[in-house]
Amino acid sequence: MKTFCGRANPTTGAMEWLEEDEDYDYHQEIARSRYADMLHDKDRNVKYYQGIRAAVSRVKERGEKAIVLDIGTGTGLLSMMAASAGADFCYAVEVFKPMAKAAVKIVEKNGFRDKIKVINKHSTEVTVGPDGDMQCRANILVTELFDTELIGEGALPTYEHAHKFLVQEGCEAVPHRATVYVQLVESKRMWSWNKLFPVHVEAEDGEKIIVSPSEMENCPGVPSVCDIQLNQMPSSDFTILSHVVTMFSVDFSKPVRSASTSYRVQLEPVKSGKAQIVLSWWDIDMDPCGTINCTMAPYWVKSTSALQWRDHWMQCVYFLPNEEPVVQGEKVYLTACRDKYSVWYKLQKARGEEENKAAVRVESPVCRCQAHLLWNRPRFGQLNDQNRTRQYIKSLMKVLKTDSVCLCISDGSLLPVLAHYLGAKQVFTLENSAVSRSVMEKFFKANHLEDKIKIIEARPEMLTSSHLEDKKISVLVGEPFFTTSLLPWHNLYFWYARTAVTSHLTSDVTVLPQSASLHMMIVEFQDLWRIRSPCGTCEGFDVQAMDDMIKNSLNFRESKEAEPHPLWEYPCKSLSDPQEVLTFDFRDTVLEHSLSTQGSVKLLRKGKSHGAVLWMEYHLAADISVNTGLIQISNEKGNCEWNPHCKQAVYFFSSVIESETLSDLPSAVTYAINFNTKTGEIAMDFKLL
Numbered sequence: 001m002k003t004f005c006g007r008a009n010p011t012t013g014a015m016e017w018l019e020e021d022e023d024y025d026y027h028q029e030i031a032r033s034r035y036a037d038m039l040h041d042k043d044r045n046v047k048y049y050q051g052i053r054a055a056v057s058r059v060k061e062r063g064e065k066a067i068v069l070d071i072g073t074g075t076g077l078l079s080m081m082a083a084s085a086g087a088d089f090c091y092a093v094e095v096f097k098p099m100a101k102a103a104v105k106i107v108e109k110n111g112f113r114d115k116i117k118v119i120n121k122h123s124t125e126v127t128v129g130p131d132g133d134m135q136c137r138a139n140i141l142v143t144e145l146f147d148t149e150l151i152g153e154g155a156l157p158t159y160e161h162a163h164k165f166l167v168q169e170g171c172e173a174v175p176h177r178a179t180v181y182v183q184l185v186e187s188k189r190m191w192s193w194n195k196l197f198p199v200h201v202e203a204e205d206g207e208k209i210i211v212s213p214s215e216m217e218n219c220p221g222v223p224s225v226c227d228i229q230l231n232q233m234p235s236s237d238f239t240i241l242s243h244v245v246t247m248f249s250v251d252f253s254k255p256v257r258s259a260s261t262s263y264r265v266q267l268e269p270v271k272s273g274k275a276q277i278v279l280s281w282w283d284i285d286m287d288p289c290g291t292i293n294c295t296m297a298p299y300w301v302k303s304t305s306a307l308q309w310r311d312h313w314m315q316c317v318y319f320l321p322n323e324e325p326v327v328q329g330e331k332v333y334l335t336a337c338r339d340k341y342s343v344w345y346k347l348q349k350a351r352g353e354e355e356n357k358a359a360v361r362v363e364s365p366v367c368r369c370q371a372h373l374l375w376n377r378p379r380f381g382q383l384n385d386q387n388r389t390r391q392y393i394k395s396l397m398k399v400l401k402t403d404s405v406c407l408c409i410s411d412g413s414l415l416p417v418l419a420h421y422l423g424a425k426q427v428f429t430l431e432n433s434a435v436s437r438s439v440m441e442k443f444f445k446a447n448h449l450e451d452k453i454k455i456i457e458a459r460p461e462m463l464t465s466s467h468l469e470d471k472k473i474s475v476l477v478g479e480p481f482f483t484t485s486l487l488p489w490h491n492l493y494f495w496y497a498r499t500a501v502t503s504h505l506t507s508d509v510t511v512l513p514q515s516a517s518l519h520m521m522i523v524e525f526q527d528l529w530r531i532r533s534p535c536g537t538c539e540g541f542d543v544q545a546m547d548d549m550i551k552n553s554l555n556f557r558e559s560k561e562a563e564p565h566p567l568w569e570y571p572c573k574s575l576s577d578p579q580e581v582l583t584f585d586f587r588d589t590v591l592e593h594s595l596s597t598q599g600s601v602k603l604l605r606k607g608k609s610h611g612a613v614l615w616m617e618y619h620l621a622a623d624i625s626v627n628t629g630l631i632q633i634s635n636e637k638g639n640c641e642w643n644p645h646c647k648q649a650v651y652f653f654s655s656v657i658e659s660e661t662l663s664d665l666p667s668a669v670t671y672a673i674n675f676n677t678k679t680g681e682i683a684m685d686f687k688l689l
Contacts, residue, residue: 010482010490011680013459013497030098030553034312035074038144039535039543043308047294048144048174049081049539051286055140055172056085069093069138069166071123071145071158075546076103076116077538078142078174083115090116091134093123098549105545124161137166141173141252148227148296148314149343150178150282156250156258157340163255173252175284180247181297182265182280182334184326184347186273187238192384193377194221194319199389199414201421208421210414213369213446220321220365221372223342229569230279230298230315231307241275241326242267244301247336253288262337266350269326278318278334278345309527318345321365339364374412374439374483378566382481382645383414388626392479395620396422399475399510407473407504409460409497411483412436416453417443419477427453428468430460430497432482460500472506478513479626480618486564487649488616488628489518489675489682492584496680499589511586513618518582518682519629520614521574522669523640524607528570532652562614562649562684566642573638575609576601578630580617581673596674600689603667605638609688612671614649651684 009016038044059066066087070079073092082090092107094100100120107116119126119133128134141162145155195217199210248263250256269275283295295302296313324347326332331350336343344365367373375383382388396418400406406419408429416429431437437457444450456467480494498511532554534547581597603609615629628646633639642648673684 008484009680010484010486011492011496012678013493027553029096030550033550034531035099035546036533036535036550037311037531039075039077039538039546040530040533041308041310041312044144044294044310045077045539047284047286047292048078048142049085050292051174051176052078052081052140052142053085054287054292055142055174056082056087058172059139060086064139065089066140067091067136067138068140068142069134069162071141071143071162073103073118074099074144075538075543076107076112076118077541077543078144079116080107080110080112080541081539082140082142083112087115087140091119091126091138092116093119093121093126095120095122102545102549106541106543109545110541123158123166126166128166134166137168139168139171141167141171143252146178146282146284146313148312149225149316150180151338151343152225152341154341156256159250159252159256160258171253175286175294176253176288177249177251177290178282178284179249180280180282180336180343181244182247182278182336182345183240183244183301184242184267184269184275184334185238185240185277185279186275186323187277189233189237189381190317191276191319191323193226193317193380194372196371196380197384199386199417201393201418203421204423210417210421211446212371213442215442216369216371218322219367219369219372221319222367223344223364225342226317226319226377227314228317229311230281230317232569232571233298235300238277238279239271239273240300241269241271241273243270244297245334247280247334258340260337260339262335264333264335266331267334268331269328272328273326274323275326275332275347276320276323278320280316280318280343309530311528311531316343318343320345320347324349337364369439369442370435371412371439374433374435376483378645378647379481379483385645388645389414389418391620391624391626393418393422395512395624396477398621398624399512400424401474404475405468405471405473406475406477407468407501408477409494409501410477410479410481412439413479413481414443415477415479416440417447417449419475420449420452424475426471428456428473429453430456430458430463432459433457436483460497463501463504465504468504473501473504473509474506475510475512476501476505477511480513486647487562487682488564488614488646489649490680491616492516492680495584495586495590498586502589513620513626514585514587515619516584516586517580517617517619518584518614518673518675519578519617520581520601520612520671520673521578521630521640522576522601522603522609523572523574523611523613525610526571526573528565528572528650529608529610529652562612562651562682564647565650566644566646567613567640567648567650568642568644572610572613572640573605573607574630574633574640575603575605575607575638576669577604581614581671582675584675591677594674594676594678596672598670598672600668600670603669607638609653609669611650611652612669612684612686614651614684615643615646651686653686653688655688 079090079092281296286292
């Protein structure tokens with residue numbers, strides 16, 4: 001069965017109807033899943049196994065049969081651990097059909113067919129009784145339903161239901177409890193992901209400052225958690241204002257309540273500063289006395305030797321609604337509010353007890369300024385990057401004349417304001433959506449420019465002369481940045497937009513950026529390779545069927561595609577020099593024919609060739625460019641520093657060849673890269689020689 005799926009092409013902007021196999025969504029979900037990452041998480045697996053053995057022993061010591069309910073079984077791993085530990089029977093619940101099928105295969109392959117029943121349902125649909133899915137209630141509850149925020153995958157409602165309907169009172173639970181920890185910090189870097197700082201522009205007629213609208217200044221932002229690899233955040237990028245404190249904990253062996261609630265702790269700042277950010281993480285105790293503990297604590301809290309890399313559980317960054325000055329030794333109250341799926345924080349000065357209690361409201365924060373809906377956190381960081389802004393200012397100063405008529409094509413960009421301040425006669429900006437139009441209107445108004453810059457809400461191909469007041473555009477500018485872009489080359493939409501507006505441009509139009517280039521480098525990842533690496537066996541269990549399922553899904557479509565990753569969070573070392581592979585000239589319209597290139601890149605360092613990283617560079621004007629990828633190779637070992645505001649494209653090689661010495665193979669990697677100008681897609685192929 002085939003289905004037609006409509007999608008807007010992020011590069012060409014065209015609406016396309018693609019014929020997809022009915023299993024396409026399944027395959028995408030499996031191919032991009034984090035199952036492999038979990039199975040590679042040795043610390044998690046060992047601790048779960050220890051906790052499960054201990055729970056089975058406790059039940060057996062009471063002279064009871066050990067009946068296990070494993071919710072969200074995935075590969076069936078935790079159920080097989082329980083069966084090996086002597087459990088009498090396990091009910092393994094998995095709602096995702098392809099996963100449940102794989103679990104059945106894995107359970108059979110490992111010889112547990114008589115001990116484990118896989119139930120392909122949501123746990124809330126599971127029935128208990130002689131004719132039910134489960135013969136009786138379980139007395140051991142095993143789950144792994146957690147995300148970085150702990151509760152974001154619905155752990156609380158799932159536990160609440162299980163205690164009411166699926167497990168016995170006083171059951172054992174693995175994990176037994178979870179505890180959420182918080183620490184108050186000041187961090188200009190992290191704060192720049194949530195607020196727009198004033199932008200300083202040195203113009204002919206003195207310094208101009210671009211400010212944000214007040215409703216943006218006071219907006220609490222969006223409630224979704226910002227989850228990152230906090231272990232990659234250098235200690236120089238934040239100032240610790242409080243000790244680590246326990247915010248709340250959940251005992252999974254007792255009935256759990258998922259209803260909205262709040263928790264409050266008193267903090268005594270260890271340093272004076274601006275409280276902006278709450279950093280948070282959790283740990284789980286696998287047993288009641290807390291001797292088997294699995295923690296997400298970052299490097300400055302925990303000795304580095306014990307750090308386990310994982311990508312399925314990271315750490316959380318929460319933005320306080322406003323920055324609050326705190327004074328060393330003067331107590332403050334931190335309140336955590338939560339609903340069923342998310343947590344948010346507010347900070348209050350310690351005043352009278354009653355007054356504070358009354359002030360706790362449990363509504364989730366809502367973005368009212370719309371900027372947090374238009375710009376994601378890396379985009380805020382990018383707009384706040386003064387060095388980047390300086391490059392645009394320098395290049396605009398080179399190209400703008402007093403009679404320049406300027407059109408800006410980018411989503412929610414500050415370029416129109418820069419162009420106006422730097423002397424363009426008239427500035428138009430093309431906004432693709434009602435949200436970006438609304439945000440830009442507020443922006444222009446806050447800077448008294450509402451009658452100086454004209455917003456056109458239209459797609460480039462719908463632009464008319466009357467939109468432009470019958471003027472021809474002499475300077476066309478873009479960052480380029482579009483909210484629909486996932487991969488670096490999706491921003492080539494600027495080229496397609498430039499082509500669509502050709503009839504409105506003067507014959508000697510200046511296009512900024514004038515061109516773009518695609519760059520590539522072969523790398524060895526410190527850890528990111530694990531998310532795509534087969535497991536084979538996990539804690540002695542054969543999980544090959546899982547590997548096969550992922551491989552099949554990758555082959556279905558994804559394996560010839562690159563995937564976006566913010567590489568500042570994922571250390572790697574370069575094995576080759578960076579290489580420019582394709583160029584795109586924006587001074588001309590999009591070419592009729594495809595752009596393709598092939599060649600080879602020499603490996604200069606020994607290591608494992610895990611894959612290629614690709615990124616774009618935009619050449620704004622003579623000698624001025626903006627790079628979205630590699631900033632520098634920082635030492636002899638080949639350690640890389642990446643642009644922190646952009647995701648780079650990673651193409652994982654299907655087979656990893658290790659070269660211990662440079663005399664070993666491979667000595668080079670050959671590549672073939674093709675940019676199809678009709679579809680806007682890049683196809684690539686690599687071979688290790």
